[in-house]
Amino acid sequence: MTNNLLEIRDLHKSYGAVEVLKGVDCTMRQGDVVSIIGSSGSGKTTMLRCINMLEEFEGGTISIDGQAIGYEIVNGQRRRKSEREIARQRALTGMAFQQFNLFPHMSAVGNVMLGLVKVKKIGRDEARAVAETWLDRVGLRERAEHYPGQLSGGQQQRVAIARAIAMNPKLMLFDEVTSALDPELVNEVLQVIKNLAQDGMSMLLVTHEMRFAYEVSNRVIFMNQGRIGEEGNPREMFHKPGTERLAEFLKSSTFN
Numbered sequence: 001m002t003n004n005l006l007e008i009r010d011l012h013k014s015y016g017a018v019e020v021l022k023g024v025d026c027t028m029r030q031g032d033v034v035s036i037i038g039s040s041g042s043g044k045t046t047m048l049r050c051i052n053m054l055e056e057f058e059g060g061t062i063s064i065d066g067q068a069i070g071y072e073i074v075n076g077q078r079r080r081k082s083e084r085e086i087a088r089q090r091a092l093t094g095m096a097f098q099q100f101n102l103f104p105h106m107s108a109v110g111n112v113m114l115g116l117v118k119v120k121k122i123g124r125d126e127a128r129a130v131a132e133t134w135l136d137r138v139g140l141r142e143r144a145e146h147y148p149g150q151l152s153g154g155q156q157q158r159v160a161i162a163r164a165i166a167m168n169p170k171l172m173l174f175d176e177v178t179s180a181l182d183p184e185l186v187n188e189v190l191q192v193i194k195n196l197a198q199d200g201m202s203m204l205l206v207t208h209e210m211r212f213a214y215e216v217s218n219r220v221i222f223m224n225q226g227r228i229g230e231e232g233n234p235r236e237m238f239h240k241p242g243t244e245r246l247a248e249f250l251k252s253s254t255f256n
């Protein structure tokens with residue numbers, strides 16, 4: 001048994017003949033905030049997608065809270081778990097993406113309630129109360145009845161984050177949630193994530209916002225060509241990069 005929240009061992013993932021993850025290891029404890037940085041194409045999104053089984057992977061193991069994700073060994077053979085089991089495991093994580101993917105025909109509160117009612121089978125009144133609490137936490141109490149088309153990009157992204165967190169995941173995965181936003185809307189979303197981090201939410205986040213990674217994370221992972229190039233606490237990583245690769249990457253990014 002382990003008391004790690006997330007444990008990734010020797011993760012391998014290919015798309016066809018192209019190996020994209022070449023043996024990734026990563027562990028997180030409850031309450032950790034880990035940022036993943038690295039060049040385009042280094043495998044950051046793929047890693048997150050493997051964690052919640054949006055992608056299959058051929059080698060290595062991922063476990064969350066001690067549960068092996070996606071695959072089991074039966075009579076010495078590795079095989080995919082049942083879809084029902086995978087769906088259950090997927091609920092251990094919540095995910096927010098660059099594209100918020102809200103349902104346009106539902107209000108903000110309707111979007112946040114949906115999974116609570118349909119997946120968690122919570123009654124509508126209680127689901128609404130939970131949804132309103134989370135919308136309040138992301139600063140959108142006044143916007144609960146607005147439709148996505150009536151909200152700014154930053155507000156829509158905050159609804160999407162509330163929707164994921166309302167499901168009570170053990171680990172939140174964020175993939176460049178500010179990349180599609182106008183610059184003036186980035187901070188309101190980053191502030192919401194910072195507040196959640198301060199409240200003890202465990203999170204693994206891919207970001208191009210180096211200043212944010214520096215301020216919010218207790219560990220930073222630098223992905224380089226499908227491997228972890230370097231990892232450590234943000235101060236060491238940003239001020240004393242241990243590899244030439246990371247130093248170059250930081251030079252080319254905007255950390256001021």
Ligand SMILES: Nc1ncnc2c1ncn2[C@@H]1O[C@H](COP(=O)(O)OP(=O)(O)OP(=O)(O)O)[C@@H](O)[C@H]1O
Binds near residue numbers: 020039043045047
């Ligand atoms: N569905 C797919 N089919 C084939 N190749 C893919 C697929 N998704 C990603 N790849 C390839 O896998 C590699 C890693 O992609 P990934 O999206 O994980 O990178 P990333 O680090 O998230 O990049 P970015 O910073 O641009 O988002 C890239 O070379 C990409 O072209």
Ligand SMILES: [Mg+2]
Binds near residue numbers: 044046
């Ligand atoms: Mg990506």
